[in-house]
Amino acid sequence: MTLAPVKSPSLDSGLTLDVSPVAGALGAEVRGLDPDGLDEQVAAALRDALDTHLVLFLPGLNPSVKQLRDIGALFGELEVHPYIDKVDDDTPEVCVLDTSATPKADIWHTDVTYSEHPPIAALLHMAQCPPAGGDTMWINCYEVHESLSAPMQAFLAGLTCIHDDGKQGSLRAEHPVVRVHPGTGRRSLYVNKQHGRRVPQLSRPESQALLGFLYRWQEQVKFSCRWRWSPGDVALWDERVTLHSIVDDIGDDDDTRILHRVTVLGDAPRPPAGAPSWDRQRSDKTAASGYYGLAGFEF
């Protein structure tokens, strides 16, 4: 997909949003947003920009906690996380992510795909930024799907993948391997190696080989964009059609990296219309399963 270099939807309110791509595959900077001037027109312009660019960056916006929540609410109902720390009690939708203190998400993933209704979008505000390192990267999963051959696309359209939370599979969900975005109608590949475990229509070794191939294929740099954070930046992405990962290269262990985070609640991923439906494998206890079922893909 080739993206227009600059897009500037002019709103009736007189506000102009300048939307300018940051990479060939996905991602755009948005300038001109007034976090106190959010209305339906601004919402429509942002949603349109998000549908086109998949990740939006609002450089130096430095929103208040309430403003961050209100920008998130333009995209849908917000999550109130049961236990992650909140910035303050008045805005339970805004969590604190201290990536200097907690394990970093330095693996390509899509958030919470072990849920039946994974999030549709997420926002991060860089509240305390390290001087260097700790960039975040995203991948365009439409492009990943489009890069596959027609027979491979046809094969994948009829498959599902079982995702779990990695804790003995206590939370798990089954989703189509190819999903259709309800807004754009486009197909994207929907597997990620943090949570994806098994394609139940295939034997265990077949599933292992296929997922291993897809994970390697989708992680190519050409499908990605990378954001070097500055203090106050906000990133907002469509969880349905992207993967992301922090780059875990913060130079000094004493550097603090604190983000404020908002999650937009999701829907059930939808498979392509008319995709074939295959039975599950009756038994996956093949002779080879002991060998191929090793390590992270074991389910």
Ligand SMILES: O=C(O)CCC(=O)C(=O)O
């Ligand atoms: O720390 C980051 O840059 C990304 C964290 C992350 O994976 C998330 O907020 O979902």
Ligand SMILES: [Fe+2]
């Ligand atoms: Fe994440």
